[in-house]
Structure formats: structure tokens, C-alpha cells
Amino acid sequence: MSLSVNCEGKTDSEVVELAKENPDYLACLMERYEEKLFYYIRRISFFSKEDIEDILQEVFIKVYKNLNDYEDSLKFSSWIYRITHNHTVDEIRKRGGKKTAISLDKDDLFKFIKSGVNLEKEVAVREKMNKVRAVIEQMPLKYREPMILRFLEEKSYDEIMDILKKPKGTVATLIKRGKKMFLSQIDPRIHSL
Amino acid sequence: MKKQVIEETLKKIKQEKIEPTPKWHFLLKNYAVWLGFFGLVFLGGISLGLLIYFFLGLGREMADFSDRPQHLFAFWRFLPHFWLALIPIFFFLAFLIFRKTKNGYHYDNLLIFLGLLFSFALLGNAIYFSRNSEMMDDCIFRDMPYYKDISYDKERMWSRPELGLLGGKIIKLEEDNLNLEDFVGTIWLVKFDEDMRMRRRVSLTPDVLIKIIGQKTDENVFEAEEIRPWEKRKGAPMGPVVCPMH
Structure with missing residues (x-):
């Protein structure tokens, strides 16, 4: 699909203003965030590709409906991630609170590991890949999500605060605890490094 | 996948004539949240003012009983339990509502807690010292049914x-x-x-x-x-x- 409007050189906030008048401009925002949000939802949920696409569509419609609530004192990316977070968490709850097995690829797992500890040999890490995946999957969403936002989505603490609507101190604590939980479960030997 | 989601979303918006919710709707919601917050702080202040008023009244009575310790035990019955219970409820609700305000999440729980404690104490004392607790007790609440049963009342005592x-x-x-x-x-x-x-x-x-x-x-x-x-x-x-x- 070729976009019927041109948003080149325009900031997110400028596009938001234009989208309020013409929904076609929403396509620019969707283009910019669709992939990032797809992976974000995949990382925090257990949903299939089709489910994620449905959720994504609902998220974009929500974004469109709430355009007038957006204030540019907040980064647009934080705002759209927040809506995505809320909607995805609602969906997880709606589906009966099943265990949220996440879909992390190898790169994700490496990023996770490197965020917590400096391993001497990457080979040692590779051996533990499956264990790492299992540990991450078992972590409560409360700790897992801030870690995903920090280490996989590479968001700052301020952005995570805005996305999760939690005080910065709480975000820092959750990440610290999550890291500790992750490291202590992954391998007591690694933990002691 | 990519283009499909974008196309379908735009199609749905146009077909179903979805429009952005008007700004005033969000403003109204925002004001309602703040109104609820200030309302609860105000109610908390009134409750605290009345509590101070009752406690001091009761305290004076109790001081009179210093030579009769066996009677002091009877005083627990006259503690203003209702207001004592109401204050933490108002406090907790105000805390929750503040967290629901647009920027409430920027503040640590401890800071919100201390801020609310200070506001309740300030308002409660202001209401008491301006004699508004007394006025409310005498002029507004006194004629309400069951009020005497839930507050400290010298006649009841x-x-x-x-x-x-x-x-x-x-x-x-x-x-x-x-x-x-x-x-x-x-x-x-x-x-x-x-x-x-x-x-x-x-x-x-x-x-x-x-x-x-x-x-x-x-x-x-x-x-x-x-x-x-x-x-x-x-x-x-x-x-x-x-x-x-x-």
C-alpha cells in the first residue's frame, strides 16, 4: 500500500495534529510503530501472530480515538506504548490469565543475558539458551515487562515510567529485582560472577 | 502483514465512521478525577476536624476521671469510632485517585502518602481551630438520624x-x-x-x-x-x- 499522504520530515506530534483532521495521516504513525509494537506485544504475551495483528489493529483504533488526549509533554512513543501495554495486559487477563509464554528470539535472549552479567565465553551462554528462555517465561509479567522495555525495547527509565505509569523508583526496583530473579535462577554460578 | 494491518485499520475507521473522541471529553474526565480527589481530601479534613473536636471533648472528660481510674475503662465506648474508621477510608481513596490523575504516577508512593498526611492534618486542624467542626457537629450533623450513635456525644455518655x-x-x-x-x-x-x-x-x-x-x-x-x-x-x-x- 502506498500512503496517500506524505509525512516525511514531520514529527510524531505534528502527524497527530494532522491525523485529527484526516485519518489517512494515521497511516504514517502506524507505519512508524507497527513493527516495534508487534514485537513488543509478542514479547510480553503468549499470542499468535494473528492474535497480535488483531490486537495491533485494536490498539491503532484506540490511538485514533484518543488522539485528543495526547499531550506533547509526553513522548508520542511512550504514549503509544502505554496504550499497547494496557490493551495487551487487558487481553492477557481476558483470556483467563493463562501462563504467558513469551516468544523471544535468540537475539532477544542474548540481549537479556548481556544486560545482567558479563560472561566470559559466549559459548557458555549458548548452552544455556533454553534455560534462559524457560527462566524468562516463568518470570512474573510484573518484573518481565520492565526488563523487556529496558533491555529489548531499549527504553530509558523515564520512558518506562510513562509507559507503565509507575514511579521511576518503582521502575528501578522492578528492574533490579527482575534482574536478580533472572540471574539467581539462570545459574547460581553465573549469579556469583 | 505490515501493510495489511494498516490498510484494514484505515478501512475500519472509515467504514465505521470512527472519529477521535472530542477534547472536552478528556478534560471533563480529568476534572472529575481532580474533583473526586479534592472532595475526598476535604471530607478527610472534616472528619479529622471532628475527630480532634471529639477527642478533646472526651479528653477533658477523661481528665476529670483521673481520680477514678475504674471509670476510665468505660470511655472506650465513647471513642468516635465512626470518624476513626472513615478517615483511613478517605485517605486510601484519595491516594488511589491521586495515582489515577494524569501525572500521579510521577510521584513515589511515600511522597503521595506524606503529602496527603500533611493535607489532611492541615485541613483538619484548620477546620477545628476555625470552630467549623463544632459548627458542623452542632448545626449540621446533630439532627441527622443515628448521628449521635456514631459520634462522641456528651449526653449519650x-x-x-x-x-x-x-x-x-x-x-x-x-x-x-x-x-x-x-x-x-x-x-x-x-x-x-x-x-x-x-x-x-x-x-x-x-x-x-x-x-x-x-x-x-x-x-x-x-x-x-x-x-x-x-x-x-x-x-x-x-x-x-x-x-x-x-
Whole structure:
């Protein structure tokens, strides 16, 4: 699909203003965030590709409906991630609170590991890949999500605060605890490094 | 996948004629949240003001009982439990609502907690010291049904002959007894002898309100150990409060 409007050189906030008048401009925002949000939802949920696409569509419609609530004192990316977070968490709850097995690829797992500890040999890490995946999957969403936002989505603490609507101190604590939980479960030997 | 989601979303928006929710809707919601927050802080302040008022009233009564420790136990019944319970509820709700405000999440829980504590204390004291607690107690709440049952009430407190506390108006005075009308209109025969203690300020004359500590010995018969002046609790040094609507 070729976009019927041109948003080149325009900031997110400028596009938001234009989208309020013409929904076609929403396509620019969707283009910019669709992939990032797809992976974000995949990382925090257990949903299939089709489910994620449905959720994504609902998220974009929500974004469109709430355009007038957006204030540019907040980064647009934080705002759209927040809506995505809320909607995805609602969906997880709606589906009966099943265990949220996440879909992390190898790169994700490496990023996770490197965020917590400096391993001497990457080979040692590779051996533990499956264990790492299992540990991450078992972590409560409360700790897992801030870690995903920090280490996989590479968001700052301020952005995570805005996305999760939690005080910065709480975000820092959750990440610290999550890291500790992750490291202590992954391998007591690694933990002691 | 990519283009498909974008296309379908735009198609849905156009087909279903979805439009952005108007700005005023969000503003209204925002104002409602703040109104709820300030409302709860205000109610918390009123409750605290009344609590201070009742506690000080009760404290004065209790101080009078320092020589009668056996009676102090009876005072727990007159604690303003209702207001004591209401304050944490208002506090908790105000806390939750503040967290729901647009930027509430920027502040640590401890900071919100301390801020609310300070606001409640400030407002509660302001309401008490401006005598608004007294005014509300006397002019607004007093006539409400069941209010007396849930707040500290001096008349209720001195209507407990089974606990040795009786109050009311002197109807008739004899040499060794008097007739007293309590606050529900029951006439009591109050007996006393030369061992009975009497505060200097008491004037034993008809139509005067008094408090009696003693024992209920029979149906509507009370043996006095001590008689005290009623001494209206409300704002004794500053005079009675004036109800604005009366």
C-alpha cells in the first residue's frame, strides 16, 4: 500500500495534529510503530501472530480515538506504548490469565543475558539458551515487562515510567529485582560472577 | 502483514465512521478525577476536624476521671469510632485517585502518602481551630438520624447509669435526695448523703444541668457518689457556636 499522504520530515506530534483532521495521516504513525509494537506485544504475551495483528489493529483504533488526549509533554512513543501495554495486559487477563509464554528470539535472549552479567565465553551462554528462555517465561509479567522495555525495547527509565505509569523508583526496583530473579535462577554460578 | 494491518485499520475507521473522541471529553474526565480527589481530601479534613473536636471533648472528660481510674475503662465506648474508621477510608481513596490523575504516577508512593498526611492534618486542624467542626457537629450533623450513635456525644455518655454515669436536669431538690430528668425524659430519684463529694462550682438548684457519678441501685433510683457541674463542653472559653442557618 502506498500512503496517500506524505509525512516525511514531520514529527510524531505534528502527524497527530494532522491525523485529527484526516485519518489517512494515521497511516504514517502506524507505519512508524507497527513493527516495534508487534514485537513488543509478542514479547510480553503468549499470542499468535494473528492474535497480535488483531490486537495491533485494536490498539491503532484506540490511538485514533484518543488522539485528543495526547499531550506533547509526553513522548508520542511512550504514549503509544502505554496504550499497547494496557490493551495487551487487558487481553492477557481476558483470556483467563493463562501462563504467558513469551516468544523471544535468540537475539532477544542474548540481549537479556548481556544486560545482567558479563560472561566470559559466549559459548557458555549458548548452552544455556533454553534455560534462559524457560527462566524468562516463568518470570512474573510484573518484573518481565520492565526488563523487556529496558533491555529489548531499549527504553530509558523515564520512558518506562510513562509507559507503565509507575514511579521511576518503582521502575528501578522492578528492574533490579527482575534482574536478580533472572540471574539467581539462570545459574547460581553465573549469579556469583 | 505490515501493510495489511494498516490498510484494514484505515478501512475500519472509515467504514465505521470512527472519529477521535472530542477534547472536552478528556478534560471533563480529568476534572472529575481532580474533583473526586479534592472532595475526598476535604471530607478527610472534616472528619479529622471532628475527630480532634471529639477527642478533646472526651479528653477533658477523661481528665476529670483521673481520680477514678475504674471509670476510665468505660470511655472506650465513647471513642468516635465512626470518624476513626472513615478517615483511613478517605485517605486510601484519595491516594488511589491521586495515582489515577494524569501525572500521579510521577510521584513515589511515600511522597503521595506524606503529602496527603500533611493535607489532611492541615485541613483538619484548620477546620477545628476555625470552630467549623463544632459548627458542623452542632448545626449540621446533630439532627441527622443515628448521628449521635456514631459520634462522641456528651449526653449519650452521661446517659449510662449502668456504668455509673448519669446526667440531666434537676427537677426537685430535697435534703438527702433530688429528682433528676435525664436526656430521654426519665425521672430519677438520686439519693446522696454527707459522704457525697460535690464540686465547688455545682449549684444544686432546679433547672440546672448536672453530672452524677455513682451507682444505679434500683429502677430509676441512683445513689450519688459525686456531683459535678454539667459545664457545656462546647468551646467553653470562646462561648457557644452560632449556627449560620438558624
